[in-house]
Amino acid sequence: MNNTGENKxxxxxxxxEFGLIKHLTENIELKHSxxxxxxxxxxxxxxxxxxxxxxxxxxxxxxxxFNLMYTPLKHLGYKAAVVNFSDIYAMNAVxxxxxxxxxxxxxxxxxxxxxxxxxxxxxxxxYNVDLVGGDTNSSLTGMTISIxxxxxxxxxxxxxxxxAKENDLICVTGNLGAAYMGLQxxxxxxxxxxxxxxxxxSFNGYDYVLERQLKPEARKDIIxxxxxxxxxxxxxxxxxxxxxxxxxxxxxxxxxxxxxFQNKIPVDTDTIKVADEFNIEPSTCALNGGEDYELLFTVxxxxxxxxASCSKISIIGHILEDVGIRRLVxxxxxxxxLKAMGWNAMKMD
Amino acid sequence: MNNTGENKxxxxxxxxEFGLIKHLTENIELKHSxxxxxxxxxxxxxxxxxxxxxxxxxxxxxxxxFNLMYTPLKHLGYKAAVVNFSDIYAMNAVxxxxxxxxxxxxxxxxxxxxxxxxxxxxxxxxYNVDLVGGDTNSSLTGMTISIxxxxxxxxxxxxxxxxAKENDLICVTGNLGAAYMGLQxxxxxxxxxxxxxxxxxSFNGYDYVLERQLKPEARKDIIxxxxxxxxxxxxxxxxxxxxxxxxxxxxxxxxxxxxxFQNKIPVDTDTIKVADEFNIEPSTCALNGGEDYELLFTVxxxxxxxxASCSKISIIGHILEDVGIRRLVxxxxxxxxLKAMGWNAMKMD
Numbered sequence: 153m154n155n156t157g158e159n160k161x162x163x164x165x166x167x168x169e170f171g172l173i174k175h176l177t178e179n180i181e182l183k184h185s186x187x188x189x190x191x192x193x194x195x196x197x198x199x200x201x202x203x204x205x206x207x208x209x210x211x212x213x214x215x216x217x218f219n220l221m222y223t224p225l226k227h228l229g230y231k232a233a234v235v236n237f238s239d240i241y242a243m244n245a246v247x248x249x250x251x252x253x254x255x256x257x258x259x260x261x262x263x264x265x266x267x268x269x270x271x272x273x274x275x276x277x278x279y280n281v282d283l284v285g286g287d288t289n290s291s292l293t294g295m296t297i298s299i300x301x302x303x304x305x306x307x308x309x310x311x312x313x314x315x316a317k318e319n320d321l322i323c324v325t326g327n328l329g330a331a332y333m334g335l336q337x338x339x340x341x342x343x344x345x346x347x348x349x350x351x352x353x354s355f356n357g358y359d360y361v362l363e364r365q366l367k368p369e370a371r372k373d374i375i376x377x378x379x380x381x382x383x384x385x386x387x388x389x390x391x392x393x394x395x396x397x398x399x400x401x402x403x404x405x406x407x408x409x410x411x412x413f414q415n416k417i418p419v420d421t422d423t424i425k426v427a428d429e430f431n432i433e434p435s436t437c438a439l440n441g442g443e444d445y446e447l448l449f450t451v452x453x454x455x456x457x458x459x460a461s462c463s464k465i466s467i468i469g470h471i472l473e474d475v476g477i478r479r480l481v482x483x484x485x486x487x488x489x490l491k492a493m494g495w496n497a498m499k500m501d
Numbered sequence: 502m503n504n505t506g507e508n509k510x511x512x513x514x515x516x517x518e519f520g521l522i523k524h525l526t527e528n529i530e531l532k533h534s535x536x537x538x539x540x541x542x543x544x545x546x547x548x549x550x551x552x553x554x555x556x557x558x559x560x561x562x563x564x565x566x567f568n569l570m571y572t573p574l575k576h577l578g579y580k581a582a583v584v585n586f587s588d589i590y591a592m593n594a595v596x597x598x599x600x601x602x603x604x605x606x607x608x609x610x611x612x613x614x615x616x617x618x619x620x621x622x623x624x625x626x627x628y629n630v631d632l633v634g635g636d637t638n639s640s641l642t643g644m645t646i647s648i649x650x651x652x653x654x655x656x657x658x659x660x661x662x663x664x665a666k667e668n669d670l671i672c673v674t675g676n677l678g679a680a681y682m683g684l685q686x687x688x689x690x691x692x693x694x695x696x697x698x699x700x701x702x703s704f705n706g707y708d709y710v711l712e713r714q715l716k717p718e719a720r721k722d723i724i725x726x727x728x729x730x731x732x733x734x735x736x737x738x739x740x741x742x743x744x745x746x747x748x749x750x751x752x753x754x755x756x757x758x759x760x761x762f763q764n765k766i767p768v769d770t771d772t773i774k775v776a777d778e779f780n781i782e783p784s785t786c787a788l789n790g791g792e793d794y795e796l797l798f799t800v801x802x803x804x805x806x807x808x809a810s811c812s813k814i815s816i817i818g819h820i821l822e823d824v825g826i827r828r829l830v831x832x833x834x835x836x837x838x839l840k841a842m843g844w845n846a847m848k849m850d
Contacts, residue, residue: 170750170841188553192754193662194591194738195557195652204537205554207634208544209649211602215641242543253560253647285556292564296640298602298647300558303544313542389543401519405541492519 161261164290172262172288176269180283184248186304187282196284198249203304208239214294221345222338225264227366228297229271235392236301237279238370238445242390243312245305246375249284250276253298255291268297279372309384311449316387316406318473320450323385323465325374327418328395329434332441333426334358334365360422368445374464381458385449394440397492398448400478406450409477412469412490439480439490510610513639521611522637525618529632533597535653536631545633547598552653557588563643570694571687574613576715577646578620584741585650586628587719587794591739592661594654595724598633599625602647604640617646628721658733660798665736665755667822669799672734672814674723676767677744678783681790682775683707683714689779709771717794723813730807734798743789746841747797749827755799758826761818761839788829788839 164172177191189197198205212218212232220228233250240247252272256265265288276283281301341353355362370390378385387406391398395417403410419427419434427434438444450471451459459465469481479487513521526540538546547554561567561581569577582599589596601621605614614637625632630650690702704711719739727734736755740747744766752759768776768783776783787793799820800808808814818830828836 189661194588195555195594195650197592197659198554198556199656200549200554202550205547205549205651206544207547207598207600207649207651209600209602209634209636209647211604211636211638211645211647213604213638213640213645216604216639239543243546245544249556251556251558251649253558255560255562255565255645285558287558287560289560289562290565291562291643291645293642294640296560296562296604296645296647298558298560298645300556300600300649301544302554302556307548310546312538 161263164256164260164262164265167262169288172265173286175262176265177283182282182284183280184282186248187284190282190284191286196249196251198302200304204307204310206240206243206245206303206305207300208236209298209300210235211296211298213296219342221342223366225267226271226274229268230275230367232297232299233272233275234368234370235445236299237275237281237372238390238392240301240303241370241372241375242388242447243303243305244309244375244378244385244388245303247279247281247301247303249282249302251284251300252286253289255289255296257291257293257295260295279370311385311388313387313389313402314405316402316408316450316471317452318408318471319453320386320471321453321456321459321467322399322410322412322469322471323449323451323459323467324391324395324418325371325446325465326444327420327423328391328444328446329419329427329437329441330361330364330423331368331443332437333423333430334361335443336430337361337426338365358426360420361426365443368443370445371447374447377462377464381462383451383455383458385451388447388449391444391446391448393442395448396439396490400490400492402448402450403475403478406471407475409472409474410469411472411477411479411481413481415483416466416468418466510612513605513609513611513614516611518637521614522635525614526632531631531633532629533631535597536633539631539633540635545598545600547651549653553656553659555589555592555594555652555654556649557585558647558649559584560645560647562645568691570691572715574616575620575623578617579624579716581646581648582621582624583717583719584794585648586624586630586721587739587741589650589652590719590721590724591737591796592652592654593658593724593727593734593737594652596628596630596650596652598631598651600633600649601635602637603635604638604645606640606642606644609644628719660734660737662736662738662751663754665751665757665799665820666801667757667820668802669735669820670802670805670808670816671748671759671761671818671820672798672800672808672816673740673744673767674720674795674814675793676769676772677740677793677795678768678776678786678790679710679713679772680717680792681786682772682779683710684792685779686710686775687714707775709769710775714792717792719794720796723796726811726813730811732800732804732807734800737796737798740793740795740797742791744797745788745839749839749841751797751799752824752827755820756824758821758823759818760821760826760828760830762830764832765815765817767815
């Protein structure tokens with residue numbers, strides 16, 4: 153758990169807005185020729201003479217999207233950047249630049265903001281992205297992080313959500329449900345910590361699901377693999393809510409139905425172990441849990457061999473022409489209507 | 502004053518995140534061929550085959566940047582968009598697209614968010630900008646608005662902050678200090694309202710300064726005029742903090758000094774009237790007040806005649822080679838060091 157009580161740090165008021173931005177950004181080197189001008193003017197300047205440009209934005213608020221009691225700031229910065237990269241990859245494109253806005257209340261010191269920024273910059277380094285601008289402000293309470301990512305792709309490479317055709321194979325990358333179980337675990341330990349007056353949590357043996365929750369990765373590798381095996385998906389999106397919700401969105405946008413098979417949904421053995429401990433059916437984590445940032449896509453059935461030979465991709469079902477049928481086939485061959493029970497950031501009630 | 506106590510509105514929980522985004526964006530028509538794909542996929546897709554692209558972002562938080570007790574939501578949406586357009590114009594470029602992220606606490610109903618969005622869309626309409634994406638989330642307390650704007654310009658037209666040369670004329674558009682006096686007035690009336698148990702504020706005769714605070718405009722017209730009179734500024738930025746702070750930034754980035762003249766700083770008669778009422782020296786509002794969203798720029802002295810004939814532009818001083826001299830010449834010909842007392846959104850102390 154983070155210790156929020158210390159007071160040996162530099163208050164942000166000492167350094168001021170301009171000082172903070174300068175401090176955080178002065179060592180940033182731009183990697184891409186498309187990044188003409190980065191931080192330091194009214195706007196960043198980019199140049200993409202032959203590509204289409206992709207823009208996506210995500211806003212994360214304290215208490216809704218993250219809890220600083222169990223989220224290290226560096227991980228938070230990393231995740232805030234990665235979820236945006238994931239949206240760009242989900243268009244079969246490549247992220248190139250981000251702009252970062254922060255709102256911070258008085259409780260945050262310079263050192264905390266540095267930690268957050270170091271996570272953002274680590275993600276930029278790993279995914280080869282330039283940080284080119286931003287805005288740093290105060291807030292009355294808590295922290296808000298807003299990141300906008302810009303990516304590029306050739307027009308003919310971009311994959312939208314609406315292109316799924318009858319008989320297309322439905323594919324997902326990696327495995328699902330781990331991030332959700334990681335969150336359950338963190339929240340359980342926080343409850344114990346709070347009710348016990350400070351008992352230290354025991355996370356031994358839970359590394360995998362915790363890492364999937366706290367430090368997710370975007371599937372840059374899959375975009376490269378798809379290029380190498382010369383498969384262009386017919387539709388694609390990332391899995392930030394649960395698989396059910398995302399499949400329904402893809403079917404809605406493509407005006408199609410689908411069948412998916414419970415026994416084909418990839419769930420890691422570590423996830424199954426934690427799900428058992430919590431008495432949750434593992435495929436429920438995958439279908440309704442969120443934040444895995446895997447990719448969901450459809451491919452033409454002629455690409456079956458190429459996809460089936462890739463260990464990072466699972467074929468979990470297929471597209472139907474009938475928009476009225478969107479079903480999960482259970483292990484006992486009975487069928488369930490897919491419902492968007494998705495983990496929903498809009499927890500307004 | 503807004504009445505925040507009513508409860509006849511639609512709770513956002515009834516409509517959900519997807520429903521809200523659909524509701525707010527389903528009637529948006531894209532105006533630009535550069536807006537290839539708008540709201541509804543993982544990312545928006547843009548295409549600028551021959552232009553450089555400009556990106557700027559601003560994040561506004563309740564209680565710091567706006568107070569919903571006196572800010573109508575429609576005005577707030579309008580302003581949140583316009584401040585981003587202003588940053589794009591300040592590069593001598595034209596805004597084309599925005600993405601909008603909102604974080605909203607439980608107190609906001611669907612109707613309130615519609616009001617906010619109607620202001621954003623009105624600004625888009627007036628400034629000919631497409632809304633192409635966004636994110637809508639909940640927050641534990643208050644409202645946060647994050648907008649990222651994308652603009653375009655030919656490489657040779659873009660004006661940075663660092664190009665001011667010795668003897669260049671320092672120019673500002675419109676007049677300054679009005680938005681600051683509008684804010685003082687609103688805060689005074691709010692204090693009276695709160696201490697009197699609800700006395701209605703009297704804003705008669707204060708329309709101009711209130712409008713400058715609540716519904717600022719970006720100087721699209723100036724960018725057009727500069728093109729028409731064939732003047733390309735050597736350096737430019739918008740005036741979102743006070744004039745002092747902005748001039749110092751421009752001088753810092755250009756590695757130059759400056760002299761500006763108190764009696765040349767344009768302040769509207771309505772602003773002077775309110776400043777007198779508050780016992781504030783009018784040029785102090787201009788120098789240290791913020792949020793006017795006018796443009797500050799420098800031009801070569803050979804452009805003097807073209808600039809002097811434009812009623813919307815005031816020449817307030819000139820650039821010096823000596824970086825050590827950055828002074829305000831007062832009406833009595835004494836000189837003061839320029840200080841960045843700027844209205845600073847980073848109110849951390």
